[in-house]
Amino acid sequence: MQEARNLPNSGTDLTNLRSLTHGQLLATLSELGQPAFRAKQIESWIWEKGATSFDQMTNLPKNLRAQLAEQYTLGGVKQVAKQVSEDGSRKYLLQYEDGTTVECVGMPSGNKLAVCVSSQAGCAMGCAFCATGAAGLTRSLTSSEIYDQVMHVRNDFGERVTSVVLMGQGEPFNNYDASLEAMRKINSADGLGVGARHITVSTCGIIPAIKRFANEPEQYTLAISLHSAVQRTRNALMPGVRKFSLMHLYEVMGEYVDKTGRRPTYEYALIRGVNDTEDELGALCDFCRDNLAHVNIIKLNEVKGSRFQPSSDARAGEFVRRLANVGVEATIRQSRGQDIDAACGQLKQRLGR
Ligand code: SF4
Structure with missing residues (x-):
């Protein structure tokens, strides 16, 4: 655990210069x-x-x-806690001037540095497998608060950031304007200069926001947290998007691909006995076949006290094979930081913040 550093000018009534527009x-x-x-x-x-x-x-x-x-x-963030994994990834608990805390993660790989940031403090989506979802939403972050997480990780590693994912705490499309503004600053040559294709926003599937996002000019990557292509299972796992049916999501993603020509990613955290059955695999293949899609099979981190357990490596491999048989590229995402509280919301939960 690393000592916190002092916030510059914190605790005053002065305006944060970062909040000013140009x-x-x-x-x-x-x-x-x-x-x-x-x-x-x-x-x-x-x-x-x-x-x-x-x-x-x-x-x-x-x-x-x-x-x-x-x-x-100058606003900024205070580091409340930091954990370093054996695989080199670092997880941070950061605090803003009003006392709100969020998590972000830096994941080095060779000469690359990927950063995962939060778009909200807490989250209202209530996904059943998520520690953050269980605690509810505190508030949305401003664009500079999202940006500052990337800066903090960059400064801590002392390296250039090569990719950013808005995949930490929060639903970025429930904080659309600030998330997009942060992505633009991260992308800008006057900011961090990260290529648009290397900036990914991950959503549970907020349909009106996906339609809006399809009209943005930048080549950002869109990731959909799918986790099941069976309506009943998805409703149980992701109650926050129950009102947007899978059929509707399927149609809108077709429109998104037609409009942008970009390949979306579908995130699928494999949970033993829940979404890794034969029926679930068949439904996933049907959802993705004949579509431009990349599927990220995520090996679930074991969360203490959770009723959800990760599937076996063999089952994950079977998902990849069967998706390939219907022409869909799938990869198993290497789980980073298994020895630290790397899953979203775990560090915050452990520290009781
Ligand atoms: S998985 Fe993401 S969208 Fe779902 S509750 Fe957790 S933070 Fe929110």
């Missing part, structure tokens, strides 16, 4: 008699370099730094 920042600087190019300099300090104090902004005049510090904070 236009608001320009207006603020104009009021202070500063030229417009200062906005670019400040944004570079905040979003590219991850500055935690105005004093670090050495290319700004001293008096401007002092003026900004009188009126604004």
Whole structure:
């Protein structure tokens, strides 16, 4: 467990500079008699370099730094806890200025660094296999709060982030605008410069938001948490999307593929005796065949006290084979951080936050 570091300027009534839009920042600087190019300099300090104090902004005049510090904070996050897995992945519990906590994970692999971030503190979707779902929703995060998780992981590893998934706590499509804004900043050359195709948003299948997402111009990757192609099973596992039928999801995903030409991913966490039966496998093959689809078979992490157990490796392999027989590519996702509380909500739950 690592010691927490202090929040810059936390505990004041000052405005968080990160919450200003580009236009608001320009207006603020104009009021202070500063030229417009200062906005670019400040944004570079905040979003590219991850500055935690105005004093670090050495290319700004001293008096401007002092003026900004009188009126604004730089927000940021405090690390409450960190766990490091034998496989190199690191899980963080981070706290925002209002005391809200979220989890994020950094997963290194060779010269790559993937980051999984949360879009909400807690979650209202109530998925039966999820520790976060059991605790309910605290609040949605702002775009900079989502972005700051990636920055925190980048700074802790001291490496460039190569991919980001919004697959931690929360349903990103229940916080659509902030999630999209964060993805744009992560993608931007003025931010972290992560390629759009390497930024994935994962949803339980909120149909109106999928339709909206199909019209976004960037080439982001869309992942659908499917977990069962049998309506009754899916209703039980994912009560939060009960109102959107599998038939409707199937149609809308067809439209999504037609419109974007992009291949969506379907997440399928294999649960012994629940969604790994022959009927379930047949339904999954029917759902995916003749469609542009990639299936991610996820080996469930064992959660203490959970009534759900992971399926065997042999069963996971059988799913991959049978999907391949109907022309659907499937991979078994390597479970990372099995020796730490890597499943969403576990660390937070353990620490009682
Ligand atoms: S699995 Fe994701 S969407 Fe479902 S309850 Fe957990 S955090 Fe929410």
